[in-house]
Amino acid sequence: MTASLAFGPFGDAAVLAEAGDLTTAQELAAMVDGGARAGAWPGIEEVVLGSTSVTVVLDPGQADPAAMSDALRQAWAADVSHPRGRGRGRGRVADVAQARFEVRVRFDGPDLDEVAALVGSTPSHVVARLTGADLEVAFLGFSPGFAYLHGLPPDLAVLARRERPRPVVPAGSVALGGGFAAVYPQSTPGGWHLVGRSDAELFDPERPPYASLAPGRRVRLVSTEDDLAPPPPLWRPALSGAGAAGLAVERGGACTLVEDGGRIGVAALGVPRAGAADPVAARLANRLLGNPDDVAVLEVTAAGPRLRSSGAAVVCVIGDPERPGLVELQVDGHRAPEGSVLQLEAGQVVDVGSCAPAVRAVIAVAGGFDTPAVLGSRSADLLCGLGPAPLQPGDVLDIGIAGRPRGRLGPWPDVRPRAASQPSSVPVRLRVLPGPDAPHPGPRGDPTEGEWVVMPESNRVGVRLRRPEGLRRPEGLRRPEGGKPVTPSVPEWPARPGPGSRGMVIGAVQLPPGGEAIVLGPDHATVGGYPVPAVVISADLYRLAHLAPGATVRFDAVDSSDARTARHALGRVVDRAVSGWFPTRAG
Numbered sequence: 001m002t003a004s005l006a007f008g009p010f011g012d013a014a015v016l017a018e019a020g021d022l023t024t025a026q027e028l029a030a031m032v033d034g035g036a037r038a039g040a041w042p043g044i045e046e047v048v049l050g051s052t053s054v055t056v057v058l059d060p061g062q063a064d065p066a067a068m069s070d071a072l073r074q075a076w077a078a079d080v081s082h083p084r085g086r087g088r089g090r091g092r093v094a095d096v097a098q099a100r101f102e103v104r105v106r107f108d109g110p111d112l113d114e115v116a117a118l119v120g121s122t123p124s125h126v127v128a129r130l131t132g133a134d135l136e137v138a139f140l141g142f143s144p145g146f147a148y149l150h151g152l153p154p155d156l157a158v159l160a161r162r163e164r165p166r167p168v169v170p171a172g173s174v175a176l177g178g179g180f181a182a183v184y185p186q187s188t189p190g191g192w193h194l195v196g197r198s199d200a201e202l203f204d205p206e207r208p209p210y211a212s213l214a215p216g217r218r219v220r221l222v223s224t225e226d227d228l229a230p231p232p233p234l235w236r237p238a239l240s241g242a243g244a245a246g247l248a249v250e251r252g253g254a255c256t257l258v259e260d261g262g263r264i265g266v267a268a269l270g271v272p273r274a275g276a277a278d279p280v281a282a283r284l285a286n287r288l289l290g291n292p293d294d295v296a297v298l299e300v301t302a303a304g305p306r307l308r309s310s311g312a313a314v315v316c317v318i319g320d321p322e323r324p325g326l327v328e329l330q331v332d333g334h335r336a337p338e339g340s341v342l343q344l345e346a347g348q349v350v351d352v353g354s355c356a357p358a359v360r361a362v363i364a365v366a367g368g369f370d371t372p373a374v375l376g377s378r379s380a381d382l383l384c385g386l387g388p389a390p391l392q393p394g395d396v397l398d399i400g401i402a403g404r405p406r407g408r409l410g411p412w413p414d415v416r417p418r419a420a421s422q423p424s425s426v427p428v429r430l431r432v433l434p435g436p437d438a439p440h441p442g443p444r445g446d447p448t449e450g451e452w453v454v455m456p457e458s459n460r461v462g463v464r465l466r467r468p469e470g471l472r473r474p475e476g477l478r479r480p481e482g483g484k485p486v487t488p489s490v491p492e493w494p495a496r497p498g499p500g501s502r503g504m505v506i507g508a509v510q511l512p513p514g515g516e517a518i519v520l521g522p523d524h525a526t527v528g529g530y531p532v533p534a535v536v537i538s539a540d541l542y543r544l545a546h547l548a549p550g551a552t553v554r555f556d557a558v559d560s561s562d563a564r565t566a567r568h569a570l571g572r573v574v575d576r577a578v579s580g581w582f583p584t585r586a587g
Contacts (some may be wrong), residue, residue, distance in 0.1 A: 006018040009069065009560065011228045013505055014057045014503075015056040015069050016053060016295070020052055021052055024052075025049055025205050029054045030050040032072060036523075039565045042062055045264045054503070055503025055504070056072065067321065103200045105131075106224055106226065107130075111193040111194045112127075112194075112196070131220075131222060131223050133181075135218065135219040136216065141500075142528070143383060145213065148501060149180055157179045159179075162192065164516075165189055165190055169397070170197070171187045172184065174194070174197060174221070177499075181221070185200075185203045185384075186234060188384055189525075199229055202231070203234070203270075207372050211270070234386055235388050237388050239434075246302055246311075248396050250308055250393055253304040254304075255301040255390050259379045259380065260379050261377070263375050264387075276363065276522070277545035279540065284577055285316050285318045290366060290404045298362065298366050299361075303353060304317075304351075304363065304490075307349065312344065316340060316341055317352055318339050318361060319361040320357075322546075324338055324411075327339055327510075329353070331349070338361075355396055359547065369400070370397075371398065383523040406581055409577055410579060411546065427553060430519075430555055431537045431539070431555075431556045431558045432558065435534045436502075437532050448509060452468070453550060454549050456486070458548040458549065461523045462518040462524055463518070463519040463547055464518050503526060504532075507535050521544060537563040539569070540564035
């Protein structure tokens with residue numbers, strides 16, 4: 001074990017420290033987490049442990065990744081040089097003296113036979129190897145309570161992840177991948193091999209410490225023939241309303257979610273941040289109504305809700321800041337302008353129709369939506385089901401104490417060389433910094449070069465991209481026996497070992513080996529194991545919310561100075577966008 005770590009930026013809002021082994025990573029995570037809690041390093045929002053690494057997520061307005069890398073490197077060097085600096089097991093959060101945690105498993109998973117074939121064995125032998133293994137929790141991540149269990153027999157520890165992750169893995173699934181075993185606490189996407197199912201309940205957002213397992217806890221898989229029911233879904237707060245002022249939901253819309261600034265400080269439990277997919281639109285709407293930046297708004301996808309006010313209320317709706325006017329909006333059946341302050345009286349109805357050209361829009365109310373909080377946030381999360389469910393008829397949304405609304409929202413300036421307001425034939429350009437796996441080796445060169453097409457499966461978890469139809473492989477990359485090079489609709493990247501599970505960040509461009517790219521969104525898994533050749537800069541993250549299926553995307557490589565300049569420029573635009581006071585006066 002070595003005390004030498006490699007620290008470096010992970011995009012423009014995080015630091016990645018490669019420790020080389022799990023124990024060193026655990027010790028580093030404990031040091032950083034302790035220092036952050038003590039106020040030693042302002043701006044640290046998350047400390048996420050990986051298999052051999054630590055990801056430190058920052059507020060880019062308070063901390064610079066390069067400067068933070070230097071500070072953490074110096075702190076670690078001083079810590080390990082202290083006579084008592086190492087060997088104290090600081091990363092082992094669990095009391096390892098606790099009784100072994102037993103997980104009942106019915107081994108009937110859809111991939112069990114394939115796993116047996118991959119390791120040259122039989123399904124019964126795989127089951128015997130798993131139930132005989134003394135497993136231990138290495139770290140949590142991916143989704144709430146998802147524990148990475150190490151200690152697999154060597155023949156099972158070499159199993160790689162699936163080439164293409166499943167869009168849905170049932171809750172309770174027992175899986176193998178990337179050297180670990182795990183039980184999926186909730187129904188989520190997943191790229192591991194499913195060998196069985198369990199009824200273990202591993203996460204409860206209402207009861208500290210929330211996760212049943214913690215690093216250091218020993219786990220044993222126990223085979224059973226019982227027909228196990230999956231663990232129940234996470235508790236969702238009801239939107240029943242209890243205050244004097246509120247908005248009643250008469251139509252929920254395609255997918256309308258409550259979102260605020262998101263959950264901070266819980267990623268180490270596997271809890272995604274969530275929050276508004278377009279934080280710029282949410283900030284503008286809140287400022288226009290006199291709210292703090294991060295109070296809860298409604299996020300509309302594709303088509304919005306119909307809401308009836310129970311009393312006086314002030315609302316506004318903002319779609320894509322770069323392309324105003326794309327949202328269908330009515331008050332009591334009359335067309336209303338997007339981006340304006342709208343005053344409602346008791347009984348009036350605001351109806352948000354299609355926002356398909358903009359993909360998403362936000363609805364804000366003066367005072368913010370005062371819905372129940374879960375783990376410090378009112379945000380809904382599509383990955384694992386935390387927070388309130390999408391709006392349904394009969395829901396009632398309470399409203400907080402209103403401040404004084406502003407008067408108007410100014411026009412959005414052209415802050416980009418090529419804005420999304422140009423015709424759809426023009427690619428949307430996203431600026432990226434090099435990721436931890438750049439440059440990506442292989443005959444293709446840089447895999448983020450060229451054009452990509454947004455896939456319909458895209459959502460708040462991630463924007464899925466594919467190459468345009470007809471894109472040919474390089475000569476000789478993969479050809480059938482005796483034939484010409486294959487030309488598939490979705491080309492595959494050359495297979496190579498994954499980087500190991502590590503903390504992920506919003507905007508990370510992941511490359512599963514199946515040929516797609518996934519740009520992580522606000523509901524992304526906190527830990528991932530696919531290569532990341534690039535990271536979208538923080539100033540362009542809001543643009544991900546407005547990428548429609550079929551749109552073309554190109555990545556533009558920039559450096560850290562460009563990213564910093566872009567973030568400051570965006571901040572100035574937002575600061576200047578709202579002016580005046582409501583009600584406005586003629587002349």
